[in-house]
């Protein structure tokens with residue numbers, strides 16, 4: 001709260017709180033709703049005002065002989081420290097965004113490897129069509145679940161193979177694009193379908209799964225034996241995914257989680273860096289003003305329209 005009002009960061013957090021489905025999302029929304037980042041950013045902005053006043057005082061009095069020679073050095077140290085603080089918050093953005101949008105766990109493999117069966121078994125829902133015909137899945141199928149408090153989006157898509165069918169080709173193109181952006185890749189193969197060459201390792205890693213374990217066959221080193229039919233290995237697979245999510249970021253909820261936050265913080269950093277590199281003190285002061293204005297856009301002035309836009313961004317009104 002600032003002057004009895006929520007800032008834009010808090011309004012965004014309120015929107016997140018309303019749609020939170022997992023513990024991690026709830027915690028993150030609550031931390032952001034507390035207004036912590038707004039307070040931090042206002043402290044940064046106050047610091048910038050102070051630094052600018054040092055520089056400007058120096059410029060005003062520098063021809064009068066009696067100047068504080070350490071003022072520019074002090075300003076520089078202060079900007080360096082501030083830069084470190086901004087970087088620390090920015091580092092949490094990727095993790096924060098994953099929590100807001102869900103970690104994508106992309107099931108990949110050749111046709112008939114058992115991907116769709118695995119999606120159904122992992123989610124306990126009959127979401128994807130399963131058949132013994134290779135090339136059954138064409139579209140990207142997403143299912144969101146909570147995995148030990150983490151929001152996870154399981155993604156199933158077309159099996160990867162050479163194809164001359166334009167519809168299947170488009171399905172494969174989408175499948176490849178999703179696995180390239182995956183947080184975790186689940187690479188599925190079976191006794192009768194060989195493993196795919198690595199398409200993507202996933203930002204947080206890959207779990208190799210030998211499916212159809214009830215039919216026996218393969219037990220390659222480093223792969224989990226899983227059967228979607230009997231449930232064998234499913235819990236181990238989930239544990240392996242959870243392990244990767246646990247290792248993915250700080251236990252603390254992130255202060256930032258949106259592209260908008262990232263852009264404002266990156267712009268702040270760029271301004272601070274330019275001010276550090278500026279030859280003339282006048283230029284440095286100008287860049288510091290730029291940093292202040294990027295920060296004030298981050299925290300945001302909230303008129304009613306902004307509040308409503310932000311709150312309803314997550315809902316599909318009128319669709």
Ligand SMILES: Nc1nc2c(ncn2[C@@H]2O[C@H](COP(=O)(O)OP(=O)(O)OP(=O)(O)O)[C@@H](O)[C@H]2O)c(=O)[nH]1
Pocket residue numbers: 109110111112113114115116117118129130131132133134135136137138157158159160211212213214215226227228229230
């Ligand atoms: N016995 C057994 N059969 C399985 C298992 N998992 C999948 N299958 C069978 O394998 C065939 C292919 O399964 P899908 O899940 O459709 O395979 P997919 O990888 O999604 O295939 P595409 O969508 O064509 O890429 C089906 O006949 C399934 O019934 C399993 O754990 N055990």
Ligand SMILES: [Mg+2]
Pocket residue numbers: 115116117128129130136137157159
């Ligand atoms: Mg399929």
